[in-house]
Amino acid sequence: MIGATTAAYLARRAAQQERVRILYRRALKDTLNWAVHRHLFYQDASDLREKFEANKHVEDLDTIDKMIAAGEATYNKWRHPDPYIVPWAPGGSKFTRNPVPPSGIEIVYDYGKEDND
Amino acid sequence: MALRAAVLRHIRLPVQTLTATGSRPQPQWSFLRLFSSHDDHLTKEEVIDRVLDVVKSFPKVDPSKVTPDVHFQKDLGLDSLDNVEIVMALEEEFKLEIPDKEADKIDSCNLAIEYIYNHPMAG
Numbered sequence: 730m731i732g733a734t735t736a737a738y739l740a741r742r743a744a745q746q747e748r749v750r751i752l753y754r755r756a757l758k759d760t761l762n763w764a765v766h767r768h769l770f771y772q773d774a775s776d777l778r779e780k781f782e783a784n785k786h787v788e789d790l791d792t793i794d795k796m797i798a799a800g801e802a803t804y805n806k807w808r809h810p811d812p813y814i815v816p817w818a819p820g821g822s823k824f825t826r827n828p829v830p831p832s833g834i835e836i837v838y839d840y841g842k843e844d845n846d
Numbered sequence: 847m848a849l850r851a852a853v854l855r856h857i858r859l860p861v862q863t864l865t866a867t868g869s870r871p872q873p874q875w876s877f878l879r880l881f882s883s884h885d886d887h888l889t890k891e892e893v894i895d896r897v898l899d900v901v902k903s904f905p906k907v908d909p910s911k912v913t914p915d916v917h918f919q920k921d922l923g924l925d926s927l928d929n930v931e932i933v934m935a936l937e938e939e940f941k942l943e944i945p946d947k948e949a950d951k952i953d954s955c956n957l958a959i960e961y962i963y964n965h966p967m968a969g
Contacts, residue, residue, distance in 0.1 A: 746926065751946045754930045781927060817967050818943035 741790055748797050753781055755804060762809035893963045897955060900939050904932060917954040929953065936962065941969040 756777055764770040787793055816823035894914050902909040907922055918924045918932060933949045936942075940962055944952075952958050962968050 747950060750926055750930050750950055753927055754934065754946060754949060757930065757934055778927065815941055815943040815967075821943075 738790070745790070745793050745797060749781070749800075752797065752800050752804060753777075756800075759804065759807060759809055759812070762812045763807075887966075888963065888968055890959075890963055893959055893968070896939060897936065897959050897962065900935050901932060901955065904928075904935065913955070914959060915954065915956045919953065921954075933958070940965075942967065 757774060760773045760777055761770050764773045784796055787796065814821040818824060898912055898914065901907060901916075901918075901922075902912050906924060906928060911922060916922060918929050919926065924932070929952075930949070933944065933952050936952075936958055937944055937949075942962065942965060944961070948961070952961060
């Protein structure tokens with residue numbers, strides 16, 4: 730097929746692949762948020778992987794787009810309300826808690842020593 | 847009060863003298879935890895060891911093929927979804943939060959080691 734390997738087709742496929750990867754990443758993190766215990770997470774992660782693998786061989790661009798949109802809708806529906814975020818990352822508990830003091834400010838450790846001692 | 851002063855005058859603590867070689871202060875402070883958070887950056891060997899351990903314990907990977915400059919999809923024959931899983935495992939190992947766009951670009955052990963080594967919050 731002549732249209733099979735044009736640059737636009739490849740670019741669209743690459744964009745779709747990137748969307749799929751990011752969706753898989755977010756879905757996997759979400760699965761970990763919901764299934765905190767490791768053995769449950771492994772089972773759920775395998776199921777998620779099966780779902781992605783089942784649609785691996787679709788070639789038609791529009792079908793792929795629709796599947797990605799459906800996948801993102803499912804992901805948005807199942808998003809955890811209180812996801813685990815690493816503490817120092819935006820949304821975590823330590824974020825902007827103790828910012829680095831501006832440079833040029835320093836603490837003078839004189840322990841209350843008076844000037845006329 | 848005077849008794850206390852007398853007792854204190856008689857109690858002496860042994861003074862630690864430096865050895866002839868001029869001992870480093872390091873062993874004396876080893877029981878003290880320095881509370882600065884800026885001197886606990888990982889060394890490069892530690893990062894490499896831990897990254898390789900994570901990659902080797904991935905079930906679809908043959909441990910004997912893993913070297914510090916192996917490419918996940920070309921050398922180890924993994925899938926792009928496997929790539930995503932490895933990056934997630936590395937995030938969990940080093941307690942990092944990698945943004946989605948950056949995580950997509952990590953394709954090989956080299957990139958992973960570089961990214962983690964240059965990350966200020968890598969644990």
